[in-house]
Amino acid sequence: MRETLLIEQSKQGRKAYCFPPLDLPKGFQQALPPLPESIRREQPARLPEVSELDVVRHFTRLSTMAHGVDNGMYPLGSCTMKYNPKLSEHIAKMDAFTKIHPLQDVSTTQGSLSIMFNLLEDLSSITGMKWGTLQPCAGAHGEYTGLKMVKSYYEKRGETGRTKILIPSSAHGTNPASAMVNGFAVVSIGSNEKGQVDLEDLEAKLDDSVAAVMMTNPNTLGIFEQNILLISKMVHAHGALMYYDGANMNAILGMATPGEMGFDVVHLNLHKTFATPHGGGGPGSGPVMVNNTLRPFLPKPDILLTDSGYVLDWDGEDSIGKVSMFWGNFLVLLRAYVYILRMGSEGLRSASAHAVLNANYVAKRLCDVCEIPYGEQCMHEFVISLEEYRQNNGVRAQDIAKALIDKGYHPPTMYFPSLVSEALMIEPTESESLETLDAFILAFRSILAQAKEDPEYVKGAPYTTPVGRLDEVKAIKEPNLRY
Ligand SMILES: *Cc1c(COP(=O)(O)O)cnc(C)c1O
Numbered sequence: 001m002r003e004t005l006l007i008e009q010s011k012q013g014r015k016a017y018c019f020p021p022l023d024l025p026k027g028f029q030q031a032l033p034p035l036p037e038s039i040r041r042e043q044p045a046r047l048p049e050v051s052e053l054d055v056v057r058h059f060t061r062l063s064t065m066a067h068g069v070d071n072g073m074y075p076l077g078s079c080t081m082k083y084n085p086k087l088s089e090h091i092a093k094m095d096a097f098t099k100i101h102p103l104q105d106v107s108t109t110q111g112s113l114s115i116m117f118n119l120l121e122d123l124s125s126i127t128g129m130k131w132g133t134l135q136p137c138a139g140a141h142g143e144y145t146g147l148k149m150v151k152s153y154y155e156k157r158g159e160t161g162r163t164k165i166l167i168p169s170s171a172h173g174t175n176p177a178s179a180m181v182n183g184f185a186v187v188s189i190g191s192n193e194k195g196q197v198d199l200e201d202l203e204a205k206l207d208d209s210v211a212a213v214m215m216t217n218p219n220t221l222g223i224f225e226q227n228i229l230l231i232s233k234m235v236h237a238h239g240a241l242m243y244y245d246g247a248n249m250n251a252i253l254g255m256a257t258p259g260e261m262g263f264d265v266v267h268l269n270l271h272k273t274f275a276t277p278h279g280g281g282g283p284g285s286g287p288v289m290v291n292n293t294l295r296p297f298l299p300k301p302d303i304l305l306t307d308s309g310y311v312l313d314w315d316g317e318d319s320i321g322k323v324s325m326f327w328g329n330f331l332v333l334l335r336a337y338v339y340i341l342r343m344g345s346e347g348l349r350s351a352s353a354h355a356v357l358n359a360n361y362v363a364k365r366l367c368d369v370c371e372i373p374y375g376e377q378c379m380h381e382f383v384i385s386l387e388e389y390r391q392n393n394g395v396r397a398q399d400i401a402k403a404l405i406d407k408g409y410h411p412p413t414m415y416f417p418s419l420v421s422e423a424l425m426i427e428p429t430e431s432e433s434l435e436t437l438d439a440f441i442l443a444f445r446s447i448l449a450q451a452k453e454d455p456e457y458v459k460g461a462p463y464t465t466p467v468g469r470l471d472e473v474k475a476i477k478e479p480n481l482r483y
Contacts, residue, residue, distance in 0.1 A: 002466050003061055006048035007483055016052040065466060067410050068279070073436055075362075077381045077413040077425025078172065078220055080250045080272035081279070082355075087342060088275065088335035097334055102326035106312060113310035116327065117303045119337045120287075126348070127246065127266045128259020129289035133299045135328040139247045142267025142286025143178035143214075148320045149265065149290065149297035150212050150241055151182055156297075156318060162211035162240070168197050170219045170417040175245060184211060191419060195221040195374030197231060206238045214243040217261065218251050218379035220417045220425070222359065232262025241265065241293070247286075249273040250429070251356055251380035254349030265290045274336035285332040299323045354430035355380040358437060362428050365441045369448050373420055381427035385420050395451040395458050397422040402469060403450070403461035407443040 050058075067074070074081035091097070100109055120132050136142040147165070154162045165179040168189045176186040187205055190198040196219070206213075213235045218224045225231065232242045244263035250273045258266045270285040271278035278284055290298065300319045301312035343351065356379050363372060363382040371385045386397045401411030401424060413425040428437060451458045462468065 010048040074410040077427040082429040083431035088338040127289045128257025132289035135324045136286040138284040139269040139286045140174040146265040147182045152297045166213045195223045210240040212241040216245040222378035222381040253352040270336040275339040276335040283329045358428040386422040393455040403447045405462040
């Protein structure tokens with residue numbers, strides 16, 4: 001059932017508030033300057049007039065229409081929608097953290113500074129990189145920051161001819177976008193039949209006009225690049241740098257580090273791997289970690305531990321400057337830190353092991369009913385192709401995704417990476433139990449069976465949502481947000 005808007009529920013004179021009479025002294029009231037004519041309304045604004053209960057019921061009903069990790073499985077590949085433990089929420093709500101101000105004297109914020117300092121140390125060991133910044137507020141923002149540092153590094157060395165970033169064809173869309181906003185040209189590197197970087201193509205495109213190669217490992221097909229050591233050697237031999245898109249660190253925590261793989265700069269998505277809530281455009285965090293080569297270019301300030309405690313260090317003429325307000329999204333950093341402390345290094349390692357196990361389990365139990373073009377053995381996620389269903393039954397990946405909503409699951413990521421036609425990218429994460437995975441597999445298989453028997457039904461899904469199938473293209477191209 002469609003939820004009516006509050007304005008539609010409006011009844012003249014109904015109120016959800018009750019103010020005491022104005023008790024300002026008379027003279028004071030007159031002293032208030034009137035609003036300038038130019039900004040006054042001609043008529044009072046048309047606002048909904050509703051009771052408190054109307055408001056409460058409206059928003060409570062809306063809240064039950066959203067699908068989140070807290071009410072069901074959310075296998076949205078590449079996004080790592082794992083469960084966000086409530087302990088982090090509890091701590092992030094404490095007055096000690098919510099009632100401080102970034103401009104307070106550092107002598108009064110030593111605790112918060114120590115958290116950021118320690119978090120950076122933990123992220124250093126997790127990534128195998130020495131230094132870092134917590135300022136960037138999203139993965140893409142981290143990419144922007146990291147590539148800006150790469151750019152400054154070459155400017156400093158006078159190598160202004162390094163204008164290109166090489167990016168594998170399987171990469172996330174933010175990679176080329178971040179390269180472009182930093183003024184680089186993007187050159188795509190092909191993938192081989194195993195879904196890994198095509199070494200010949202890479203070699204052919206490497207020359208002294210390349211600034212960096214940007215890679216995700218495991219890549220967005222959920223496949224580990226087996227030649228990664230060779231690749232970083234080739235890239236470094238041409239004087240270029242290695243950028244690691246660590247948004248999908250969830251497969252390798254405690255098993256391998258980008259540092260060991262030969263990367264020079266890494267961004268992480270705390271709002272994926274480190275269990276801080278995301279989606280719907282909420283606050284994120286994309287710390288960037290670097291090795292010695294790029295350290296001078298890190299955003300300022302740096303947090304240093306001195307004999308007199310933690311201090312903010314603003315020195316450094318090569319720094320790219322600040323990239324966000326104050327010190328980043330502090331409460332997101334805090335949640336990630338709580339998660340890391342609570343899990344410990346063994347816990348993080350085990351999370352990755354289970355993430356990989358869960359993805360492989362689901363892949364194995366689906367591979368007889370759908371094609372997994374780059375092999376069933378995967379890391380934390382896998383990509384299926386529903387091309388045969390499109391050709392034989394006229395049912396597309398999007399239809400299957402919508403049908404999953406009726407069964408209580410958030411759709412997987414669709415049509416990405418573009419290497420795979422009719423792609424669905426499934427990432428169960430370590431949070432889900434065997435029972436949940438089995439139920440998901442059963443639901444998925446029954447939808448595929450139905451796609452063969454009654455394709456029209458599947459093409460009409462979803463049936464259980466308040467508004468049915470939406471015209472997504474129109475919603476993007478012609479957004480109409482006015483009532
Ligand atoms: C999510 C993701 C990004 C972008 O992160 P945002 O926080 O959404 O900007 C980049 N690369 C990969 C592989 C991702 O999965």
